[in-house]
Amino acid sequence: MLHVERVTKRFGGLVANEDVSFDVEAGQIVGLIGPNGAGKTTLFNCIAGYFPPSSGSITLGGTDIAGLRPEQCAKAGIGRTFQIARTFVSMTAQQNVMVGALLRDRSVRHARARADELLEFVDLARCADRPAGSLTISEQRRLAVARALATKPRVLLMDEVMAGLNPSEVREAVRVVLRIRDQGIACLIVEHVLEGIMPIADRIVVLDYGKKIADGTPAEVSSDSVVIAAYLGD
């Protein structure tokens, strides 16, 4: 579904991503992990159109999306969430999701109905009419997921949906991610909370200093000596 091939991103002399390649298939959860500053968020930004990659190709279902603008990527089928939820704080939770739904259907009435379905999907139905800014961090993260899902993405990029959550909130987030996968959406997740991502990921891609150092099942990756060295220092 999502095919990233030899993507390099340079900022002046700094190489944030170097020659990174991997695939995410429909209905698959792929975790993107690595120490701080490994280039995970930069890679997200390249895929979602916020930075054009310096070289390499990114294709979604066969069409090239590298270098498209973020709004064009959204139309092509890339959904994303941000490290901080970036909810629209002047709106209610329902209206936040409606903004996403309006991409495929400009009817406000349809968008409202779709938003209610999605709020239920992420267990936020009871918050529909509350100002988005009054939700907890955990709720705002799930709201951002619902908003991204409303654009009917083929691939959903989630940037640290579990960071800073307590164990029960992590379980809630995990449940939502599994439900999204079951809908046949490809999930690419940047995560620091390894207890959250390891049990549910089909594959883990590890970045360090901008390069991919490992790619495999969670079991393979967590016993990989290079990965252990990157995390613990050598």
Next chain:
Amino acid sequence: MSSLAPKADDALTVPPISRRLGRNAAIALAVLVVAALVPQVVTSPSRLNLAVLILMAAQLGVAWNILGGYAGQISLGHAAFFGVGSYTATLLFMNFGISPWIGIPAGGLLAALIGGVVGWSCFKLKGHYFAMATIAIAEIVQIGFNNWEYAGAAVGLSLPMTERGWRVMIFGDKASYYYLALGLLVLSLAVNFAIERSFLGYYFRAIKDEPDAARSVGVGLTIFKQIALFASSFLTAMGGGLYAFKELYIDPPSVLATGLSIKMALSAILGGVGTLFGPVVGAVILTAIEEGSRALLGGSGRGTDLILYALIIIGVAIFYPRGVIGWLLERRDRKARHAAR
């Protein structure tokens, strides 16, 4: 969770939209009827003139609010659109005998076109930088008109009063201008209302709240800011055209001054940015202050209103950033929460 689960478990809950809409429509209709009856009751020309000034200020606030309040792009150069509208309608009438019924919308279109160029060059700027660029552009326009002989330069233009009546939009009485100003205000509110209820209203607010997140759900920033600017500059210029035919005299200080831009922004900010009726409330308060200070202090009080404007800006920014309407809504919510306890 089942769909039967109670949604209203919180006092912050807003009443169902259909009910609110019905009630609000009734209120709006009542206000409109009262407003239409004003010239029947108020016969003093100076009082009626004050009412016209309020309506025109409100209309400009509403027009500004589409771009500044909903889409969050603070323009402090809207006087340029106002001036272009008034000069276009005036010049078309004086030199070609074209009726203001065509001239005023034509001024609107020209201003919107100029707005397109401004937006294309300035919408990459964020926040304060955008506001500063709009000030600069308005200054350039003002200097240009000050030196443009065809447009009367610094002397300005006087409309000939050889013909009167609806065709030329020139009247001896104030009541006709009152109805024109009311009509333009209602038109502006209707445009704003239609935008607010459509996907555009949601997109504008998304751009204002979180531009990067808006892009992630497919909202292109420049195109939608341009749409907001188009509606906003068009309506502002229509206000300028009407001003010219009401005053029958325009010059750069009266239709292109920076103070005018600030007043448009201020009526929206004082009343409540991003709300339909906020600018109307703000315009009533501001015009009252302006005329009141003038009446109290006379000619020696020139500039007093500017000092008061400054105090209002500081006060609103510190105590009520959501303006009068926002403050009223908060009070209502607080009461509702108390009642729920």
